[in-house]
Each structure stands twice: as C-alpha cells, then as structure tokens.
Amino acid sequence: MRKWGIGLSTLLVAAFMAGCGGKEDGKEALKAADQPVTLSVFFKCFQVTDEEFAKFYVNPTSKKYPHITLQNVACTGPNQYKDMIVTNSLPDIIVDGVTNLRDLVDAEIPTDLNELIKQQQFDISSVNKQSIQFVKNFAKNGELYSLPITLNTFATYYNKDVFDILGVPYPKDGMTWDDYAGLARKLTVQKDGIQYLGLQLGAFNRLPSQLSLPYVDSQTGKATLQSEGWRNVFETWKTIHDIPGNRTPEAKNLYSGRNRFVQDKNVALFPDIAMPEGSLIEYEKSGGKWDIASFPAFKEKAKVGVGVFANGMSIPKTSKNKEAAFRVIANLLSEEAQSEAAKNGWMPILDKADVQQHLLANSALYKGKNVKAFYYNELAAPYPLTKYDAIATSKYTEALRQYVYGSKDLNTVLRETEEATNKAIDAEKAK
Template sequence: MAISTKMKTFTIGLCTAALLAGCSAGQSESAKPQEPAVSAAPEPVTLSVLLRCYKVSPEEFERNFAAPVKKKYPHITLVNLECRDSKHLDELIVSKELPDIIDDGLLGLHDMLSRDIPADLQPLVRSEQFDLNRIDPKAIEFVRSIGQNGELYSMPRVRSASAVYYNRDLFDKFGAPYPKDGMTWDDYIALSRKLSVQDSNIQYQGLLIGAPRPMQTQLSLSYVDRATDKAAIQSDGWKKMFETWKAIYDIPGNRAAESKNLFNTRDRFIKDKTAAMYADINILEVLLTELENSGTKWDVASYPVFAGQGRGVMGAYGNGLIITKTSKHKEEAFRVIAHLLSDEVQLENHKNGQMTVLVNPEIQKRLWENSSIFKGKNIAAFYHNDGADPYVASRYDQIAYSQYSTALRNYVYGVKDINTVLREAEEATNKAIEAEKRK
C-alpha cells in the first residue's frame, strides 16, 4: 500500500526523535552540560591601618575609611592602630608589628624610605589596572621624584587646601575692603597695614601666617641639594620668601612680642579674634565651628600669589597611602586604596572637607557641601589657584627645615641682613647633615 507524503514526514520525525532520545540516554554523566561553578566567598581579611601621626575619632575612621571599604569588600575589615605619638612607628618596627597600610604626609615619605618601610606600588597599579591619570599629576610627580628610579611609594589621597581666612567684623569695624580671589602677597601686605591698628587698648593684626612650608612649596624651593646633600638656601627664591615674611611682620603692631610665637598665630584668629586675616592650610572644621558659634562673621579668599608668577600656590602638601613591605595582604591593601580613591568615596570625603586629589571637576566644585558652617562661604577660593611645581625633596629636609625656621625667626626679629642670615643657616644646616651622616 502506498504511503502518503505526510505519513513519510511523520515517520521520519518519529525516527529522528527516537534516535536523539536514544543518544541522549546513552550519554555518560560527565558529558552532560555542567552548571556554572559557584565561586567560594573570599576569606575574611583584617588589615591594620596607622594614621601617622594624627588622631581621628572612631566615628571619623569608620566614616572615612572602614565603612566605605566594608561596603565594597564585605570580607575586608580595617582596624585603626590609633597612633599615640611620634615614637609609635619606631615601636612597631622594633616589635615587627608594622601595619598593612600607613596614611602619612607626602612630605614624610623620605623618612619612611630611610626606614625601608614602603613597598613600590607600581606592580600593583599595573596588575589592578589602576588609572593614575585620575589623580593630580603634580602630586604623582612629587612622589615619583622621591624614589631613585621613579618608584611610586605612596598613593596621594587628600590635598591640603590653602586659603586666607578673614574676620569680616574687623574689616567692617575699620572700614577696609574685603580681600578678593587672585590677590598677591603685595596686595595683602598693603591691606594688612589698614588693619594692624590699636583700638580701645587692643592691638589688632592685619595679616598672620601659619607654618612656613606652604610658601616654600609655593615657590618650589628645595631644602637640600639631593646631588650633594648640601643646604640649598642660597637662592633667590629663599631670599624672596624670607623678605616677604619680614615685610609682613615689619608692619607696626603686626608682630608677636616673642620670636618663639612667630608660627603660633592661629589662636589669635580663632580665639582672640584680634587677627583680621590668617593665611595657612585648611583650618579644622571643629575650630571654624568654634569661630562660627561665637557669632563672628568670617569668610575665605584665595591664598596669596607672588606677582609675576601666575597662579601657582602650593605644591604636594597632603597625605598619601603607603603599603608596607611587611604586609602579607598587599593585593587586598591596594584594592582598599583604590576604593578610597574611587569617585564615590572621594566625593563624599570632599563634601566633608577632605580636599580631593582627583582631577574630576564635578567632584572638585562640591567641597564642604555637607558642612553647615561653609554655607554661603566663598568655596571657590580653595580652587582659585593652580598647584605649584613640586620641589625636589631630600632625606635631610627635616634637618634643613629646623635650621631654616630658626633662621627665619632670627631674620624677622633680628638685626642681621638677609645675606648673613642665609649664609649662617647654610653653614648650620651642612654641619647638622654631616653630624647625622656620622651616626
């Protein structure tokens, strides 16, 4: 009997289905498609952190370090070693209990290297594909200049913001115009003369400066010639810096009675309220809150620049993150650092007043956004100027800094001419460096 075309097709389909079913049934278990493997949860890791040497509250450490890391990496726990004093690091070295991560000032990196503490981060930058172009290139350049072959011994984390803080009440009292962004040191000195006055037996100061280092980095001045290990103070730049300080404090009534108080000027602005202007790196929010709560009207203007030198204001003045050579968890430690430098974490810290090292302009413009005391203040002042070119640092900078600071006090308060003061500082520094080498 003839079979129809439809029946042929149906029969072939059945045979094919049966054949496929038979093949499937004959497969071994190992040949069957496997379910995707479920990766095991990472082993818990605890990383110790030393903030050298500054203290933060447990709440601040949790907010700025531990919590963001825990959110990104639930298996990583950060523990703050809570730096006690300047000797704490030495004690950790002796006891072989160095932390995994150290947050330290970039200016202290030479000291860290002299103790053989930091690991070079470049291999981790490559393996973790971290984009260094997101970070202020001058800060990276400064760190690389400290290594012998361009090593990256620290990852910049936060910049120090510089500005002129001013007491609007005193400007109103003496009828002086408020400072504006872009003013030079000469402009500020001229304005200071209008505010360094005595009134009702109270001596008011027009302009006070904090530590010398902001102006030193502003002029990109090296303390020591790294090629010779000799003092580098005999230069036009150091001469300009010394003469600028003297011009400020030669204004009648603007100088403290004793030379030991030359750099201790902040309280006269915050507590005494006798200083109209105070130029320095960022003032802690707790101190500005004290000023705000006293009813004082205050604001900020851009840090002074030198005439003819553009808008360069301050070099690599801030903190960076180091991974110690002894850490057993370098990869995890670097991932922690990378996350602390993410847009998300940097933005939140920036809004709380920790000035970002990122070059992202959308983040930069949101400085102090979470702070009620900065509402209505001239936040743009902190970003009005550009960063200065980094200076070449030396392992003997701290020795030179001590000698130069003494020389600066002697010049501002003394009778010796600038050439004599610089020559004597050079001789004293070279002797101190030689003594250090003989130890």
C-alpha cells in the first residue's frame, strides 16, 4: 500500500536539505521527526469506547510509530467543532463519516491532503476509488479533505426462525428489491397469534444512494425530487409497506426496522447497515437464529449496492503536527493495519482481496455466517453533492413518510415537496 521510494529516513533528510541546503540541518529534521508527540483525535459524530480506540487506532500506531501517542477527544455534541474553532482548540485529526464532511469544508477546517500524499510518497491507488471520488465531490479544485479509512458494510439480515416456521426458502445473494418484495408477501403472515412482518427497512438514505440520486441539482441549486429515480425509490418503499400486514401502525416508526428485527423478532428480512455485534449477541442469547445475504439491488442496476458510507480522517489546517498526523492515517491504510482491523470488524477500505478475506475472522458471532455477502455488491457511484443537501434530505425523508402513510398520490407528494424544498433553499440562499 505504502510506496516509500528511497525510504522514510532518507526522504526526510533529502527534503529538508533541498530546502535549507545543509547536512547538519538534515540531521536535525530527522531527529525532530522521531521526537515524542501527542496527537489529539476528535470523533466528531460518533463515540468510540476506550477498547475500540486502543484496538483500531492506538495499537497499530504505536506499533509503527512508538514515539506517537494518540489522545481521544470524545464528542459531546453535534456543534462541538464550532466551539473548538472559537476556543482555538481544534485537534490534530478529526474522524467522521465522509457524508458529514460538508460541515468541516464549509467551516474551512480541513487541510488539503494532496500535498502530504505527495510529500510522503503515499500510494492511494488501492483505496476504494468510489470513496475517494465521494470525498473529492466536496472540493472545488481537486482537493482531498479526508482519507476514508473504513467502509460501512451493508447486507440483508434474515430471521431463520421465521423462514423455517413458514416453510419459505432462505434468501440468496444477488436478489433484487422485486425479489424481496415477492418474498415479503409470502412471509407477511399471521400464525399462532403472531403477526410476522416480511420485510422492514432502516434509514431513508440507503435506496437513493444505490441509484446515485442527487438531492439538489448542483448547477441550478434546485430540488430534484420529480425525477424517475426518486419516483422509483418512493414506489419501492410504498410497494413494500402496502403488503397487507407488513406496515407498522405508526408513521413515526417507518425507519426503525432494526428494533423490530432485533427486539420483537417477528421480522423476516431486514436489509441495512451492519449491526453492532452487541445487538446480535443479545438476539442470539434469546434464542434467535440469523444469517445474512447480499443487500437487494434494483433490477436495472444488478450487483450495485448502497453508495459510499465510510469513516474518514481529516487534518485541520491549525494542527502543528500535520506530518505526524498524516503518518498515522497512512499507517491505518497499510495492508497490515487494514487486515488486522478487518479481523476485528472493520470493513477494509482497500480494494484488495487478500485484505478483505480477513473480515470478521476474530468474530465468534459471525463464524459460519455468509460474510461474503458484505462484498457481493459494488459500491454505487457517488452522486453530486451540494451545500443544500441537508435541507432536501429532511424534506424528502418526511415526504416519504407522508406518502407511505398518507392519502396523496405520488405526483402530488413529489411536486409539493419539491416546491417546499426549493422555498427552503431560496430562504437559505437569502441569509
């Protein structure tokens, strides 16, 4: 993964001598590179336990760079990074989902990593290209404001007990949304006083990402909801929830399929992001039996899964330790670190089969499970991003809820929501 032309030590000396022209100065640069340094690492939109921080970040770093100490800065709120700007206390590294990178870019926080990549001769060619392109969509001139370090994986979890009770064959890799809707009709049954739900879904943004649908036109700044792609997404959700008996009573629960799968145990199929192992351990303790199949694809896009959902690392411009911070990131993207992390549950970001084969190798929970389902689909191509996507996402999410549970026809829902979204965007532009 890394390509250190003439070696790290020689490279540092040569680079410094080129700028300052002296052997003694070069020795000083080499010495400074190995001086003990503590880097603060801020997890912007999620929490990590001390065990996770040690396993995935500290241990691989200290093994490669014993002089670098990582300090966990826990997230206390969604706007904490804004307070850090005011108090001049931004960290050396920020870890966040790349879908949330807009906040940092708009605040002009991240360093363009291209120069550090060039300086340290780091080869990113094995990093998933879709994830790199997704990050570059936040840039104006090819800047790279984050390096993705792990993908979020998606699959279809299924309750083997429900299939066995109802005598329906288990799902297979490669099935489409139409296939799953057909299965759901067979599995949405009331038997022995229990209402079984054939298919439940999670968050709103999974399906539109499969079709690479923009929320807002990047050229016009207008909502894009009245398109065939978005119509397809809304109709797919409606078809699934119109299966008699498959709809939960309250609209507010439309996006909470995981709870019904894990807690109620009456859901047959639940396609979504990989679940925390803790949830599945409790599921098994209560007698539940499960496995996974590939995430369903749209029939017109066979083997195309969910888009880029990845965690990445950025380096704020204010960091005084950019070179050391980048070494940490580069090391976490090494084949050795990615393979070890994969064994413990990280979906590797490297497109290398010999790294991916280690996924969940240390997990007793996934032993004997169809782990290859996580790799079955390709990532969908990134969609064009705009600064108004959050506004559109909020409007579209509520519109789908109203469509599934309301009485308005699809044309009316799409038209009214698009109009409301454009008004909200115009109001934001006027600020």
